Amino acid sequence: MKFLSQEDTKRISDKVLALTKADQCEVSINGSRKGNIRYARNAVSTAGLIEDTQLVVSVAFGKKQGTATVNEFDDKSLEKALRRAEDLARLAPENPEFMPTPSKQEYKGSQTFFQKTADIDPEFRAQVAAYSIENSRKNKLVAAGFFTDNTSFTSIANSNGVFGYQQDTGLDFTLTVRTEDGRGSGWVKRSVGDASKFDARAASDVAIEKALRSVDAKALEPGRYTVILEPAATSDVLAYMFNAFDARSADEGRSFLARKGGGNRLGEKLFDEQVNVWADPWDKDVAVLPFDAQSMLARERQDIIKNGKIASLGYSQYWAKKMGQRAVGTPGNIIMAGTNKSTEELIANTKKGILVTRTWYIRMVDPQSVLLTGLTRDGTFYIENGKIKHPIKNFRFNESPVTMLNNIDEIGKPEILSGDESQFQLLIPAMKVRDFNFTSLSDAV
Numbered sequence: 001m002k003f004l005s006q007e008d009t010k011r012i013s014d015k016v017l018a019l020t021k022a023d024q025c026e027v028s029i030n031g032s033r034k035g036n037i038r039y040a041r042n043a044v045s046t047a048g049l050i051e052d053t054q055l056v057v058s059v060a061f062g063k064k065q066g067t068a069t070v071n072e073f074d075d076k077s078l079e080k081a082l083r084r085a086e087d088l089a090r091l092a093p094e095n096p097e098f099m100p101t102p103s104k105q106e107y108k109g110s111q112t113f114f115q116k117t118a119d120i121d122p123e124f125r126a127q128v129a130a131y132s133i134e135n136s137r138k139n140k141l142v143a144a145g146f147f148t149d150n151t152s153f154t155s156i157a158n159s160n161g162v163f164g165y166q167q168d169t170g171l172d173f174t175l176t177v178r179t180e181d182g183r184g185s186g187w188v189k190r191s192v193g194d195a196s197k198f199d200a201r202a203a204s205d206v207a208i209e210k211a212l213r214s215v216d217a218k219a220l221e222p223g224r225y226t227v228i229l230e231p232a233a234t235s236d237v238l239a240y241m242f243n244a245f246d247a248r249s250a251d252e253g254r255s256f257l258a259r260k261g262g263g264n265r266l267g268e269k270l271f272d273e274q275v276n277v278w279a280d281p282w283d284k285d286v287a288v289l290p291f292d293a294q295s296m297l298a299r300e301r302q303d304i305i306k307n308g309k310i311a312s313l314g315y316s317q318y319w320a321k322k323m324g325q326r327a328v329g330t331p332g333n334i335i336m337a338g339t340n341k342s343t344e345e346l347i348a349n350t351k352k353g354i355l356v357t358r359t360w361y362i363r364m365v366d367p368q369s370v371l372l373t374g375l376t377r378d379g380t381f382y383i384e385n386g387k388i389k390h391p392i393k394n395f396r397f398n399e400s401p402v403t404m405l406n407n408i409d410e411i412g413k414p415e416i417l418s419g420d421e422s423q424f425q426l427l428i429p430a431m432k433v434r435d436f437n438f439t440s441l442s443d444a445v
Helices: 006-019 075-091 122-138 200-213 231-242 247-251 317-323 343-348
Strands: 024-040 043-061 064-070 141-158 163-179 185-192 223-229 277-279 302-306 333-336 352-366 371-384 387-391 394-399 408-418 425-442
Touching: 006 024, 006 043, 006 075, 006 141, 006 163, 024 122, 043 075, 043 122, 064 075, 122 141, 122 163, 122 200, 141 200, 163 200, 185 200, 185 352, 185 371, 185 408, 200 371, 223 231, 223 343, 231 352, 231 371, 231 408, 231 425, 247 317, 343 387, 343 408, 343 425, 352 425, 371 425
Parallel strands: 223 352, 333 425
Antiparallel strands: 024 043, 024 141, 043 064, 141 163, 163 185, 223 425, 277 302, 277 333, 352 371, 371 387, 371 394, 394 425, 408 425
16 A cells, blocks of 8 residues: 555645535545454464545534545545545435634644654564473463554545644554463553564563462452552553543533532542643653644643642533633543553562452443442462562452542552553553452453
8 A cells, every 4th residue: 555645645635625615624544554463372373454535524514514435546536535424414304513724733743753664564563472482382381462553554534624644553462371271361552652662572571480489379459459450451451540530521420520510620639649640742761742633722731630639630622612722632632641660679678468450341330420330351470578479369349430549559650551441542550559449259361
């Protein structure tokens, strides 16, 4: 696939915008090249490369909207897609929450593209799989992993003069390693934009070591324990809470940020003072596009939680106008302040506790309190006098991240992650929290 340059997408967008008969028009062009390799039972099962480019055109006549998508870029196909969108708009009912397309925006570029990631080829992917498989075999273990890399571009334009273009890259790696008898299991996850920061050997060794150490797990009575959550475990729990920082759902009483009697809890202290969370499109570790491709609004650096207080909420254009607020692009990343303490240092500072590698199968119980239920898996260990004493059987937990962030003892070093339940790139630390609620045992490894 030929990647479209900024000049290419500007020329195509201008052509579509010049042809429209609608009151307003938006054009988005996206292209991606996604490589992957999957392996299980110590053998590669699938590998491939998926390439795609598409244009989405959205128009409006008054408050009536229509959208069409096309993956052919000749003049005839572009005009056909535009006319289809216009026909649909004329037939559509009026949208009572319609908002005009944004006026011209200033987008400050961010470092989201890395050539080393864009250069990943089948040999690179094969080497990632080979190390996991070969070292697992040497240790009489069974590996199952999935590695993906992505190089893409995003272009946005509208009839008010907005235009933005940027390329980005990223890779994701997950690996589960188990003993041949299925009694021990280890897991690891890595997500980075720059392939030079990814070490397949080091990542695989983490899962292999956990698998070897997790054999012969002992049962521990359910209850409330001091828990060290590794960054991957922390992120999957916190993602549910971060997804709820929406002003409208709070104002309408549908989230934990709704104030009793009406309104939201902006400015209130809901967490431990150690909790500081922000979004920053230009962060050196988790940079994202400087624009929100859906709304076409520019993103900004913004505090979300400051010293435990709710510092900002997200406003759609419609809700911002209704409530007299200013709308900005939705965050593309979530960054939580941490320390330089490694997980090993958190363990060393713990008299008695539990180390959790991963949380899994998480489900929402109560949106009003963000009460979640889920399971630990792939390496859960008992800590005594600053050392891992032995593996323990997995638990089901019932816990709210809101409560969790009020029970922090220590915070560790942040890691880059893509939360399974999150729309954001995440930079989240390990953390030690007290009184984490384990409700029952699980036989899963």
